[in-house]
Amino acid sequence: MSRKDSLFGNRPGHRKDEISSITVKDRDIEKIQGLHESIGANLNNALQNAILIGEILNRKKKELSHGQFLPWIESNLPFTRMTANKYMRLFENKEKLPNVNSGLHLTEALKILSGSEKDEKEINPKRKPEEMYKIYREGGSLNKEERVFLKTWISEKVGKLRQKADQLEKDIKKIK
Numbered sequence: 796m797s798r799k800d801s802l803f804g805n806r807p808g809h810r811k812d813e814i815s816s817i818t819v820k821d822r823d824i825e826k827i828q829g830l831h832e833s834i835g836a837n838l839n840n841a842l843q844n845a846i847l848i849g850e851i852l853n854r855k856k857k858e859l860s861h862g863q864f865l866p867w868i869e870s871n872l873p874f875t876r877m878t879a880n881k882y883m884r885l886f887e888n889k890e891k892l893p894n895v896n897s898g899l900h901l902t903e904a905l906k907i908l909s910g911s912e913k914d915e916k917e918i919n920p921k922r923k924p925e926e927m928y929k930i931y932r933e934g935g936s937l938n939k940e941e942r943v944f945l946k947t948w949i950s951e952k953v954g955k956l957r958q959k960a961d962q963l964e965k966d967i968k969k970i971k
Contacts, residue, residue, distance in 0.1 A: 842885070842892075842904055849886025852879050865938050876938070884908055924948040 856864045868879050885892075888908045922930075927937060927945045937945065 845882050845904075846885050846889050849882035849884070852883050853886055856883075862936070866936065869938060876940075881905055 852868075855867070859867055865876055868874075868876050872879065885904060885908070891908060892904055893907075922941070924945060927941050928949070931937060931945060
């Protein structure tokens with residue numbers, strides 16, 4: 796065999812390397828197929844687990860006294876009240892979903908249930924700012940989102956009142 800053939804041509808044992816390569820590829824195929832199947836199983840588990848969480852949250856909401864559920868979520872769970880709401884909706888409407896074991900993604904399941912993000916109801920619908928302010932003034936508790944909203948609302952109200960006061964002061968000066 797020439798030097799050129801030994802470097803670039805078929806070398807002894809070359810056929811054996813091709814078979815070995817196919818075996819490695821076959822193992823890779825098996826691994827890929829196994830991983831792909833586990834993804835499907837995990838998707839099924841994700842939706843099933845979300846429905847189970849929703850069931851527990853629904854039960855817990857019934858157990859707690861009025862006004863205690865949202866603070867309980869905020870202080871005990873690693874997700875927001877909106878996420879809790881989504882879990883509860885999945886549980887409450889699980890019969891509307893196609894086969895739960897079909898590998899349906901959580902987002903797709905929620906879209907099926909809501910039809911539109913705008914229609915999504917909250918666990919406790921948002922209160923009017925006046926109602927939140929009254930609760931605050933009477934010593935009631937507000938969640939973090941409500942407190943932030945109330946601060947913004949009060950600041951806007953103060954700004955409007957300052958504008959009115961400025962206008963009234965200008966009117967007083969004109970009267971003199």
